Every structure is written in C-alpha cells, then in structure tokens.
Amino acid sequence: MQKLETGLGVYKRAYANLDSERWQSERLKQEADKQREDLENQLKSHRIVTFLDGGGAIFSAHLILQGQAGGHAASCVLSDSIMQYVLSLCGANR
Incomplete structure (x- = not known):
C-alpha cells in the first residue's frame, strides 16, 4: 500500500x-x-507628413540630369533625411 x-x-x-x-x-x-x-x-x-515648397526646393544638378532615376534617388535621400531627423528627436525606440 x-x-x-x-x-x-x-x-x-x-x-x-x-x-x-x-x-x-x-x-x-x-x-x-x-x-x-x-x-x-x-x-x-504615428504619422509623419512632409510639405515641400516647390519654389524653395533646391535639387542637385546631377540628380536633375538623371531624369526619373534622379527623382527616385532624390526621394530616397529626402526620405532618409526625414527619418534621421525624426530619430534624432524621438530616439530609435519610437
């Protein structure tokens, strides 16, 4: 048992x-x-809205000469710059 x-x-x-x-x-x-x-x-x-002043925008001549590919490159540079700016304000955890 x-x-x-x-x-x-x-x-x-x-x-x-x-x-x-x-x-x-x-x-x-x-x-x-x-x-x-x-x-x-x-x-x-969280949303980020960016307004561009077309009259005050200064593009690099080498991007303009590239046409559509240069426009794409300019948008990537702009997007990366905005992201870096936001990260510098809020930190990488946001």
Whole structure:
C-alpha cells in the first residue's frame, strides 16, 4: 500500500509541475500578445507628413540630369533625411 501511495505522490507532483509550466507558458504568451498589440497600436498612431515648397526646393544638378532615376534617388535621400531627423528627436525606440 505504501508503494502505491509513494507512486501516486510522484504522479501528483509531476502533474502539478506540468500544470504550473502550462500556466506559465500561457501567461508568457498573453504578455507577448499584449506587447505585440501595444507595438502595433504605437505604429498605427504615428504619422509623419512632409510639405515641400516647390519654389524653395533646391535639387542637385546631377540628380536633375538623371531624369526619373534622379527623382527616385532624390526621394530616397529626402526620405532618409526625414527619418534621421525624426530619430534624432524621438530616439530609435519610437
């Protein structure tokens, strides 16, 4: 009878450990889901709008000479410059 009780105790502890691990796993999953949702909400709520003054814009002559490819390059330079400016104001975590 004592052997059976000892064996039963071992199974009860093993079940309790598994149940505890399952609970911790579910809690970690809920925390990760919450963090992902918070990050998605942060990304949705921030917009950057840039207005360009066409009369005051000064482009590089070498970009103008490249035509459409130069326009694309100019837009990339502008986009990168805006991103660097925003990061300098808000930091990389925003």
